[in-house]
Amino acid sequence: MKLLSLSWSHRSTASTAREALAAVPVERVLSELRGRGFKEAVAVSTCNRFELYAAGGESDAPDAAGLLDALAELAGAPVEAEVEARDGLDASRHLFAVASGLDSIVVGESEILGQLKTAYDVAKKAGMTGKRLNVLFQRALYVGKKARTETGIAVGSSSVPSVAVQLAESIFGALQGKSALILGAGAMAELAAKHLVARGVGKLAVANRTWERGYALAARFSGEAVRWESFPDALSQADVVIASTGAPKAVLTRAVVEEASRRRGGRSLFLIDIAMPRDVEESVHKLDGVFLYRLEDLESIVAKNLASRAGAMAAARAIVEEKAGEFEAWARSLTSGKELSFRHSQRPAR
Amino acid sequence: MTAQSVLIWGAFSLYTAATFAAFGYLFTKDHRASRAMLTLLGIGLLLHAAAFAAHVAAFWAYPENRFFLPLTSFFGALSYMSLALAAAFFVVEGRNRLGILGAFVLPFAAGALGLAVIFANPESAPLAEPLRSYWLNFHPMLLMTAYAAFANAAGVSIALLIQERQIKSRKPNELCYRLPPLDELDALNGKIIAWAYPVLLIGLAMGFVWSYIDWGTFWTNDPKIKVALVTAAIYGWFVEQRYVAGRRGRRAVYVSLLGFASVLFTFFGAEVLSGRHSYMVGPR
Numbered sequence: 001m002k003l004l005s006l007s008w009s010h011r012s013t014a015s016t017a018r019e020a021l022a023a024v025p026v027e028r029v030l031s032e033l034r035g036r037g038f039k040e041a042v043a044v045s046t047c048n049r050f051e052l053y054a055a056g057g058e059s060d061a062p063d064a065a066g067l068l069d070a071l072a073e074l075a076g077a078p079v080e081a082e083v084e085a086r087d088g089l090d091a092s093r094h095l096f097a098v099a100s101g102l103d104s105i106v107v108g109e110s111e112i113l114g115q116l117k118t119a120y121d122v123a124k125k126a127g128m129t130g131k132r133l134n135v136l137f138q139r140a141l142y143v144g145k146k147a148r149t150e151t152g153i154a155v156g157s158s159s160v161p162s163v164a165v166q167l168a169e170s171i172f173g174a175l176q177g178k179s180a181l182i183l184g185a186g187a188m189a190e191l192a193a194k195h196l197v198a199r200g201v202g203k204l205a206v207a208n209r210t211w212e213r214g215y216a217l218a219a220r221f222s223g224e225a226v227r228w229e230s231f232p233d234a235l236s237q238a239d240v241v242i243a244s245t246g247a248p249k250a251v252l253t254r255a256v257v258e259e260a261s262r263r264r265g266g267r268s269l270f271l272i273d274i275a276m277p278r279d280v281e282e283s284v285h286k287l288d289g290v291f292l293y294r295l296e297d298l299e300s301i302v303a304k305n306l307a308s309r310a311g312a313m314a315a316a317r318a319i320v321e322e323k324a325g326e327f328e329a330w331a332r333s334l335t336s337g338k339e340l341s342f343r344h345s346q347r348p349a350r
Numbered sequence: 351m352t353a354q355s356v357l358i359w360g361a362f363s364l365y366t367a368a369t370f371a372a373f374g375y376l377f378t379k380d381h382r383a384s385r386a387m388l389t390l391l392g393i394g395l396l397l398h399a400a401a402f403a404a405h406v407a408a409f410w411a412y413p414e415n416r417f418f419l420p421l422t423s424f425f426g427a428l429s430y431m432s433l434a435l436a437a438a439f440f441v442v443e444g445r446n447r448l449g450i451l452g453a454f455v456l457p458f459a460a461g462a463l464g465l466a467v468i469f470a471n472p473e474s475a476p477l478a479e480p481l482r483s484y485w486l487n488f489h490p491m492l493l494m495t496a497y498a499a500f501a502n503a504a505g506v507s508i509a510l511l512i513q514e515r516q517i518k519s520r521k522p523n524e525l526c527y528r529l530p531p532l533d534e535l536d537a538l539n540g541k542i543i544a545w546a547y548p549v550l551l552i553g554l555a556m557g558f559v560w561s562y563i564d565w566g567t568f569w570t571n572d573p574k575i576k577v578a579l580v581t582a583a584i585y586g587w588f589v590e591q592r593y594v595a596g597r598r599g600r601r602a603v604y605v606s607l608l609g610f611a612s613v614l615f616t617f618f619g620a621e622v623l624s625g626r627h628s629y630m631v632g633p634r
Contacts, residue, residue, distance in 0.1 A: 170513070267598065
């Protein structure tokens with residue numbers, strides 16, 4: 001069999017071709033290719049990459065020039081200069097690496113796996129996949145899962161908000177039914193509110209010195225605005241507090257937090273201070289049941305997670321290499337008349 | 351080897367293997383290890399229950415022992431407590447996706463049964479005359495059930511302290527994300543103790559009643575009774591702190607661990623000091 005892949009990814013410095021291709025719906029790409037006589041093709045289009053995989057037998061082998069020609073016409077711009085073209089083993093190895101998140105900006109991120117699945121489903125629905133690409137993409141999804149579960153490339157959260165949410169879940173369990181208090185109404189406060197609401201926080205309150213701004217932010221997330229003077233009351237009700245005011249000195253003093261903690265009957269309180277200068281007195285972290293994380297604490301956890309993911313890349317690459325070799329052997333076996341079976345190694349990954 | 355000793359050694363081996371699987375689960379988060387733990391523990395429980403039944407049968411071979419529970423020997427007491435603990439873990443944590451706590455709870459079950467099979471004498475003997483009373487089926491049985499629950503809570507407390515340390519450190523590692531959430535551990539610890547505490551009190555009260563009925567006095571100057579009252583006072587302090595004063599977190603956990611230390615001393619330490627409550631009455 002003949003396998004070809006064409007990639008425009010975040011790895012190349014120029015991005016005009018990638019941007020032009022990203023604007024073309026994949027369904028259109030597939031129908032155009034079908035019109036030009038290509039039998040098997042899958043187009044993967046995400047914010048960081050545009051990739052095209054095409055396959056055929058000896059008689060109907062896809063040609064790179066023909067594919068590039070079709071894409072250039074669709075994009076309305078030349079695309080050839082920035083392309084990375086691969087064939088055979090290189091192409092399958094590349095797809096398996098992409099599926100494993102090894103080619104992503106954030107190593108091991110799992111979104112790409114879903115995007116590959118969608119791309120494959122779209123192509124399958126359009127009737128543009130046959131035995132070759134069916135097996136290739138099913139193997140890619142399997143390898144992506146295997147690499148993530150058997151190596152550390154996907155361990156730990158890779159962004160500050162997700163680390164904060166993960167810590168909150170380590171304290172409270174599921175965040176549904178928990179309440180959050182946001183001090184301040186700036187851009188960072190808004191971002192924090194967005195993440196908390198996305199994770200299903202039950203109740204959101206906003207306290208801001210300027211009532212109108214706090215009210216507006218609360219309204220955007222169906223939360224409750226709290227008068228600045230009464231935030232200590234709100235504090236005794238909240239589980240997660242995000243402080244991002246522009247106050248020149250700490251607004252959450254030890255005395256305020258101690259009193260709130262007493263009124264909460266010792267229930268845990270998770271404080272996240274993303275303000276500079278600080279909003280929360282450092283000594284509150286010493287209180288029983290009170291956990292204070294500052295922005296740099298969250299950032300250093302992210303850095304540590306990313307470093308440990310990078311450390312696991314070699315192991316993930318080994319899996320990719322092994323599985324690409326297996327796929328290559330299968331591809332060769334198609335023409336020898338004795339088709340190999342994957343069944344042995346196709347047990348679902350854990 | 352008798353059938354009983356084959357069964358009890360089998361149960362002990364399976365509990366030990368389940369403990370190793372629990373540690374494997376804690377350090378790798380491989381779900382196969384978790385499943386292996388529950389399977390090994392489940393089979394271990396069946397063998398242990400059969401072994402206990404065999405022990406009861408051997409005990410009842412002496413007509414004067416019928417129908418009292420064989421809890422007066424070290425072997426019987428340890429075997430009963432580890433059975434109660436393993437069964438409680440299987441039901442409470444195993445079915446509540448808290449299997450990860452096996453690494454903290456199962457060592458107590460395997461340890462207690464290990465003491466029984468290695469150091470205690472499994473032979474049965476006729477009960478001493480004053481012990482031939484149906485109070486025997488309640489007073490020690492309830493206390494030992496409470497002790498098993500307290501051991502379970504102690505395991506949860508240790509996990510809770512580790513989790514609290516993790517989050518306080520600001521540099522949590524993998525362990526933090528594997529252990530159950532702090533609040534869940536806190537709730538579980540509180541619930542187990544709140545359940546076991548009345549059992550402990552009723553068990554103690556029955557001891558006093560038994561004493562009054564048989565000896566005409568509620569109070570005997572026995573060190574084990576005093577130590578047991580100290581244990582009850584410590585757990586009472588925990589219940590008061592946790593549910594009345596509403597204090598949670600580290601300090602409450604320290605109180606519950608102090609309580610368990612007192613349980614251990616009540617069970618093992620007071621043995622040296624006590625007359626009426628020593629396990630000398632049965633074969634050692």
